[in-house]
Amino acid sequence: MSFDPATPDGENASLTSAISADGTPQPGTRYTVPARCGVAVRLRAGQRLTVINTHGTQVGDFWAFNAEALDEYMSMEHIRVDLRSVFPKAGDRLFTNRRRAILSFEEDTSPGVHDTVMAACDNDRYQLLDCGGYHDNCTDNLRMALFAIGERAPAIPSPFNLWMNIPVTAEGALDFLPTVSGPGDRVIFRAEMPAIAVISACPQDILPVNGTDGSIRDLAFEVN
Numbered sequence: 726m727s728f729d730p731a732t733p734d735g736e737n738a739s740l741t742s743a744i745s746a747d748g749t750p751q752p753g754t755r756y757t758v759p760a761r762c763g764v765a766v767r768l769r770a771g772q773r774l775t776v777i778n779t780h781g782t783q784v785g786d787f788w789a790f791n792a793e794a795l796d797e798y799m800s801m802e803h804i805r806v807d808l809r810s811v812f813p814k815a816g817d818r819l820f821t822n823r824r825r826a827i828l829s830f831e832e833d834t835s836p837g838v839h840d841t842v843m844a845a846c847d848n849d850r851y852q853l854l855d856c857g858g859y860h861d862n863c864t865d866n867l868r869m870a871l872f873a874i875g876e877r878a879p880a881i882p883s884p885f886n887l888w889m890n891i892p893v894t895a896e897g898a899l900d901f902l903p904t905v906s907g908p909g910d911r912v913i914f915r916a917e918m919p920a921i922a923v924i925s926a927c928p929q930d931i932l933p934v935n936g937t938d939g940s941i942r943d944l945a946f947e948v949n
């Protein structure tokens with residue numbers, strides 16, 4: 726069977742969590758990304774998206790697509806080349822797979838620990854972690870969040886994993902550690918082109934990336 730990047734392996738409330746029919750936000754309104762779900766938001770060039778780690782312990786998988794051609798999207802591979810770093814920081818531009826800035830990373834009130842290395846979780850990943858039946862996952866949340874505003878995922882780009890604590894040692898080893906952010910920490914991105922951003926409150930409750938108690942919590946965002 727051929728692989729359709731837009732079709733989820735299962736369903737959750739991401740399908741019914743759109744903020745409006747086409748994802749256009751009301752400026753200044755605070756929206757919730759429900760725990761374990763994903764939400765898409767449409768940005769005009771020049772608008773600022775603030776993502777808030779309401780409880781401080783939650784990782785958010787984060788994507789941005791060119792709203793006029795979704796096969797151009799924020800690309801971790803291209804960002805790492807441009808920044809010569811695996812850790813983008815406030816002040817950095819964030820490139821697409823066409824090496825154009827789609828977002829500027831303007832502010833970060835957290836300690837600045839985010840990840841660009843790990844692929845988004847998907848149902849197959851959870852089966853490898855011995856979860857048994859279907860498990861909510863960020864890949865399906867991306868697919869459903871785009872469906873919910875009338876769009877289709879053209880691919881599953883590697884996400885910018887906000888607040889995900891994946892240390893990289895000098896030897897190149899990786900680990901999965903709890904976030905080091907605090908309640909109310911926020912990151913602010915400026916859209917450099919018309920964009921659709923998607924945020925998933927990562928449902929990873931097998932590894933301790935969302936804290937050691939296995940509790941998945943909501944995130945929040947607003948556009949100004």
Ligand SMILES: [Zn+2]
Pocket residue numbers: 786845846862863864927928929
């Ligand atoms: Zn995830």
